[in-house]
Amino acid sequence: MEKKLRTKDKIVQASIELFNAQGERQVTTNHIAAHLGISPGNLYYHFRNKEDILRHIFKEYTRLLESRIQPPGDSTEALDALANYLDVVFELMWRFHFFYANLPDILARDPALHKEYQAVQEQVLARVVRVLNALRQAGVVEMPEQEISEFAHTIKLVVTFWISYLKTQAPEQTIDQASVYQGVLKVLLLFKPYASPAAMPRILQLQQHYQRLAGLPTSMSV
Numbered sequence: 001m002e003k004k005l006r007t008k009d010k011i012v013q014a015s016i017e018l019f020n021a022q023g024e025r026q027v028t029t030n031h032i033a034a035h036l037g038i039s040p041g042n043l044y045y046h047f048r049n050k051e052d053i054l055r056h057i058f059k060e061y062t063r064l065l066e067s068r069i070q071p072p073g074d075s076t077e078a079l080d081a082l083a084n085y086l087d088v089v090f091e092l093m094w095r096f097h098f099f100y101a102n103l104p105d106i107l108a109r110d111p112a113l114h115k116e117y118q119a120v121q122e123q124v125l126a127r128v129v130r131v132l133n134a135l136r137q138a139g140v141v142e143m144p145e146q147e148i149s150e151f152a153h154t155i156k157l158v159v160t161f162w163i164s165y166l167k168t169q170a171p172e173q174t175i176d177q178a179s180v181y182q183g184v185l186k187v188l189l190l191f192k193p194y195a196s197p198a199a200m201p202r203i204l205q206l207q208q209h210y211q212r213l214a215g216l217p218t219s220m221s222v
Helices: 002-022 029-036 040-046 050-068 078-095 097-101 103-108 111-137 145-169 177-194 200-213
Strands: none
Touching (some): 002 040, 029 040, 050 097, 050 111, 078 111, 078 177, 078 200, 097 103, 097 145
């Protein structure tokens, strides 16, 4: 039983690696089996087809997302909660960037996965709203309460389609970790018009942090 579990995990990890490197549409189950040095029959013993592998990958993504995005607590500084959200979401975006690069097509081919994705995204949206409310209550952002939900949707929109945007701008360019972190800077830019004067220095510190991760010159401009 232990051997079967190890093989199954290896198939999932190899699939993620190949999907990220070559694009999900370009990789077949035969490619995955050959990459691992196993027979296609051995792979099909664990997974019915490629869609089955994709569902397992999404479950792993969801598990990591739910375990690592922590809602702000009473003792948590509000901006720390924001930084945690950005770090986790964009790290997972990098780890599973094939999924974001081809999201509409992957979901269109599998209605069950699409339904599961929508349910997970509703939970993510609720957590973003909690982070924004904490920022507002802590005086970090000055934003009308009725705009919180729409602002959360805007953040989620940038996060969800940042990889797709990069691919449409430069289809032949490889997605690297630095380009993913440029998306974090776009999200931070959304916050700056709402940032309170007291919070602006910390916002700028976060901006510098992500500029370094994105391989860009640091700036203290407001």
